[in-house]
Amino acid sequence: MNDFERAIVYLNDPFNWSRPNGIADLAVEHLTISLVAVLAAMVVALPIGTALGTSRRGGGLVVGLSNVSRAVPTLALLTLFAVSPIGFGNRATTIALAVFAVPPILTNTFVGFRGVDPEVREAARGMGMSRGQVLTRVELPLALPLLMTGIRTATVQVVATAGLAALVGGGGLGRLINLGFGQQDYGVMIAGAIAVAGLALLTEAVLALVSWLVTPGPRRLPFLQVRRAEGAGAVPEPTASGVPL
């Protein structure tokens, strides 16, 4: 029996899912950490991104931040927070992941709001809308596709990197990988890898569906938008999105 068959056997045993600290528990822990981290990042990044984007200022700052954040290894930040006075555990993991979720959300929010045609805004003002109405009823719907892209990128990134926390004493599904590796039980390790990868892919799929549902106008599933992006020309994405984890 090779390691992959052992992994399938491990994943097929219901007890491995339901026991305390089994796959189900670890997945819930994994998702809780991720959710809190993304929500915290949204609370910070959405207002700042909106303010900077609508005023069209601070572009260099936002792009610079997203570039620098790419250079900082997630493992480094997870470890630094773990050895800080916060102490290792889920709190340190959540804070580190939230820090990493800020740049993609901030950049995409900024680019989304900055991209709103000034004439559209002018027209809305001319129709007698207040500043708040322009923001919520004109600019937000127009910026929403990019805003959702940012949230989706950040969430998938957080779910994927939450596994790294296990290397420095954190929780979540990464534990299975670390445990299997430590015990030289590659079946468990591969089972953990499959679980982490599956959770990340599932998150991507669910959020793609959510952004499809909330986006107004002609509905296109994200993976069908490739063609439109091609037509947009050879400008590589200015955002932190699309960086492997």
Added chain:
Amino acid sequence: MTSLGTRPLLDAVSDPAVGLLAVDEAPNPWFDPSYVTDNWDSILAYTGEHVRLTVLAVLIGAALALPLALVARRSRYLSAPVLGLSTVVYTIPSLALFALLVPFTGLSSNTVLIGLVAYSLVILVRNFLAGLQGVPADVREAARGMGLSGAQTLWRVDLPLALPAIMAGLRIATVSTVALTTVGVLVGHGGLGQLITGGFASNFYRAEIVTGAVGCVLLALLADALLAGAERLLTPWSRAARA
């Protein structure tokens, strides 16, 4: 129990009832130059491994990405699966990918290298494709009309025009590969990442962790600056246009 702050150090350590760990009382500074000077050799060795893995991964990734992008450019039916597959590879967490490779390549640095190649390949294909698709069709038409062969068109028209996107892709791929290499600590070949987990394992030795982390960031910024310089040298016409 008296307040801990006023107790002399020795007293706190010798009295087990206080419940203090020695690690809390020992000095554990974030920055310690003596750590760097004392361990210069091993830091250099880890940096060397980090650089070697990054350079190899980006070079192999670029060598694979260019033909893929050229094929994908030919039609939408070829580009859609290439881009779709690259999205899926993106989404797979690096830790999981390295773990899945271990049964095949064991604890060698090849495990890390293959994983890094996969990620850099994914970034590069997208940017190369975007760059090649940005070459105006009438420019290629003109090149053909001037009698350039397919290879000549590629070398003298497509690649120079796509160069900004290609270099942007190389910079993104290099910077994120530097960061990703640290995950190789799973199999003991994480370059400077070894210092990060090594310090964590050595009783949360902060100086070692910070050295590894700062080293990674400096390495990424240095690589980015070098590639930016290379881009300037390779595209003299863009400087002329700006002047």
